[in-house]
Amino acid sequence: MDARKITVETLREWKGCRPLGALTAYDYPGARLLDEAGVPVILVGDSLGMVVLGHPDTTQVTMEDMVHHLRAVVRARTHALVGADLPYMAYETPAQAVRNARRLVEAGAEYVKAEGGREILPQVRAILAEGIPFMGHLGMLPQHVLEEGGKYRIKGRDDAGRRILLEDAVALEDAGAFACVLELVTPPVAAEIRSACARMLTIGIGSGPDCDGQILVTHDLVGAFPWFTPRFVTPRVRTGESIRLAAQEWLASLALRKA
Ligand code: KIV
Numbered sequence: 001m002d003a004r005k006i007t008v009e010t011l012r013e014w015k016g017c018r019p020l021g022a023l024t025a026y027d028y029p030g031a032r033l034l035d036e037a038g039v040p041v042i043l044v045g046d047s048l049g050m051v052v053l054g055h056p057d058t059t060q061v062t063m064e065d066m067v068h069h070l071r072a073v074v075r076a077r078t079h080a081l082v083g084a085d086l087p088y089m090a091y092e093t094p095a096q097a098v099r100n101a102r103r104l105v106e107a108g109a110e111y112v113k114a115e116g117g118r119e120i121l122p123q124v125r126a127i128l129a130e131g132i133p134f135m136g137h138l139g140m141l142p143q144h145v146l147e148e149g150g151k152y153r154i155k156g157r158d159d160a161g162r163r164i165l166l167e168d169a170v171a172l173e174d175a176g177a178f179a180c181v182l183e184l185v186t187p188p189v190a191a192e193i194r195s196a197c198a199r200m201l202t203i204g205i206g207s208g209p210d211c212d213g214q215i216l217v218t219h220d221l222v223g224a225f226p227w228f229t230p231r232f233v234t235p236r237v238r239t240g241e242s243i244r245l246a247a248q249e250w251l252a253s254l255a256l257r258k259a
Contacts, residue, residue, distance in 0.1 A: 006040045006081040008111060008133045008178045015201050020213025022203055023221065025076075026052045026069045030218060032076035042077070043113065043135075043215065044070045044084040046143070051219040057150075058142045061087040063100055067107045074108030083111035083135060088143040094126035101127045113181065115141040117168025121175060128176045136172040136180035136200075138165055138193075139207065154206075156189035169193045173200035181215060182207045206232040 014020055022041035025031035026048040034042055048069055049061035070084045084104045091097035091114050101112045111133035114120060127134050139155040156162045165185060172180055179201040182190045187208025194202045194211055204211030219225040220233040226240035 002079065004079045006079055008081065011041070011081065011201060012178060012199070015199070015212050020201060020203065022213060022215035023218045024048075024216070025073045025218060028072045028076045030076075031073040031080075031082070034218065035076055035078050035080045039080055041213075041215075042073060042080045042082045044073050044082070044109070045113075045217065046085040046087045047217045047219075049087075051217060051225045057145050059088045059146060061085075063087060063090050063103060067103060070104060070107045070109060077108070081110050082108065083113060083133075084109040086112055086114040091120065091123045094122045097123035098126050098130055101130065101132050105132055111135050111178070113137055115143050117164070118171045121171055124172065124175050124177065134172075134175075134177045135203075136169075136177045137183065138168050138172070138180055138185070139182050140184035142183075152184065154184045154186060156186040162186075162189045162192070165189055166193060166196055169197055169200070169202075173197045179203055179213075181205060182211060206230060 011020060020041060021039060022043055023034050023039050024045040024047055025034055025042045026044060031042055044066065046058040046061040046066065048065065049055040049058045053065065066084055066087055074082055086097065086100055086104070090100045097114070104112050112127060113135040114123065115137040117138055124134055140152050145152060156165050169180060177200055181203045182193060183205045185207040187210060190202065190204055190207040191210035201212040203213040203215045205215050216233060220229055221236055223235035223238040223240050226238070229235060
């Protein structure tokens, strides 16, 4: 195998030694650019429902959507570790979780991610028992946004919330998850989870600097979804504005040809 190919084992060796950067991709050019840039971990996130498919949240994303976009991303992969989200309602039981995780692996995923802690542990164990690497996702869970009244709330603000997060993280680590996204977790609690988990990498998004790595939705990083940018992201470029400008300049350049 190419020595530069990132594997789950590579990442395990990085814990405590070097920071991990992960970004989302949903199509061939997006993934190819990230892979060429040296991004070690790519996630085909179900955020595709919002930033690519135009849904108000992630709950309408289907397995068919995930497989379709994952296949395009995998065509671009050379070195990055590519994984995908199990979408909403795709891992209600261990059997369903395994069936759908296998579909993602058949489409080229090298790991799968799902949202939740101890409540999905039977599903996580079943996926891992199939030999499929698993990435957890704790804190604010976008697939549960409707149950939370449509609000993306910060987690770990009080002691009860802190304890739930810590116990969920340790349970995922004990089950064998190689990494866990911590989304909108208060920074001190994210730091505590990182210290409590000696083997599982913590990957923060809006959870402060004290994680083993960071992940962002690429569209937020490059200003490609300019109608909404999370407060914790500063876009590095304004792709959306560049596209508008290019289209306007091109339109203005069109000259009418007389027949
Ligand atoms: O769906 C997604 O893109 C994600 C990341 C934000 C972690 O879950």
